[in-house]
Amino acid sequence: MLGEVVELIDETPRVRSIVLDIPHWPGHLAGQHVDVRLTAEDGYQAQRSYSIASAPEEPRLLITVERLPDGEVSSYLVGELRPGDSLELRGPIGGYFVWEVRMGGPLLLVAGGSGIVPLMAMLRHRAASRTGAGARLVYSSRSWEEIIYREELERLASGPAGPLVIHTLTRTQPPGWTGYARRVDGAMLAEAAWPPSHGPTAFICGPTPFVEAVASALVLLGYPATSVKTERFGPTGG
Amino acid sequence: MVEATMRVDGNAMGGMLSELFAREVTSARMACDGCGKVEPLGAEHAYLQAPGMVLRCRHCEQVLLVVTRANGAYLLSFRGMRWFELPAES
Numbered sequence: 001m002l003g004e005v006v007e008l009i010d011e012t013p014r015v016r017s018i019v020l021d022i023p024h025w026p027g028h029l030a031g032q033h034v035d036v037r038l039t040a041e042d043g044y045q046a047q048r049s050y051s052i053a054s055a056p057e058e059p060r061l062l063i064t065v066e067r068l069p070d071g072e073v074s075s076y077l078v079g080e081l082r083p084g085d086s087l088e089l090r091g092p093i094g095g096y097f098v099w100e101v102r103m104g105g106p107l108l109l110v111a112g113g114s115g116i117v118p119l120m121a122m123l124r125h126r127a128a129s130r131t132g133a134g135a136r137l138v139y140s141s142r143s144w145e146e147i148i149y150r151e152e153l154e155r156l157a158s159g160p161a162g163p164l165v166i167h168t169l170t171r172t173q174p175p176g177w178t179g180y181a182r183r184v185d186g187a188m189l190a191e192a193a194w195p196p197s198h199g200p201t202a203f204i205c206g207p208t209p210f211v212e213a214v215a216s217a218l219v220l221l222g223y224p225a226t227s228v229k230t231e232r233f234g235p236t237g238g
Numbered sequence: 239m240v241e242a243t244m245r246v247d248g249n250a251m252g253g254m255l256s257e258l259f260a261r262e263v264t265s266a267r268m269a270c271d272g273c274g275k276v277e278p279l280g281a282e283h284a285y286l287q288a289p290g291m292v293l294r295c296r297h298c299e300q301v302l303l304v305v306t307r308a309n310g311a312y313l314l315s316f317r318g319m320r321w322f323e324l325p326a327e328s
Binding site: 033035090231232 | 244245246247248249252253256262263264265278279280281
């Protein structure tokens, strides 16, 4: 399946969103991903998975890509891709790490860095469908400047029935910052997450050590393991 | 030794397997032949750095499934699972 790049949006200095027009796109669910395959002139191929950032309700598909050091695919997508270029895609993929309005809430979303991407699709889906299901996002970034979708998250949070958005900034904080300034841990989740008695479903996405630390902390807080869904990036996929 | 920081979720194998099975497979369930625990593919652990792809049990890390591609063919070894449940309709 081929997608045409119609727009590129710089989210942060290292992160870019790619807006794609894909004829005959079958539709997707929030949380799914696509595989992007690049083929060099000599036939060499490289493939990576990228989470879909757009809501199912949106007419165009959005993926958001972080440029990784020595990432052969991400550096092309973030640095060299231009509007009008074509991308070879496979997808949508996944039926496990997905959320639909009919699954209800409340939702606990925990993101580390660009792990926000599939969770943003869930928040956009939630906003588009005007569901009353509660949602909380705990989002760990290195600095204020590296918060992906920062302004849109502020808009969503301040809107009617908006999600509660809790940031933690792990490396540097702007002057006067009163929020969390450490890695996500059990004490933070005990304060910020829904109590298990509310029957929340948790979606965690980020680097592997982040995801596993958060998942373990939630289970210690009393979340049933089956209510905690994870999406690990692994070691810098490239 | 299993390198914990290398692992991702079974979800990451969804693209390749959906091509082979022609349907969504990350919610397909399986039973580990080592510990007997049943999980959907998307919740198991996947390792993509090996030659081919390796799926391991999230509870006991037993190898459940190995997918390799060589000589123009895909080779699937379901060596570590008791059963694999594929929904009749996706």
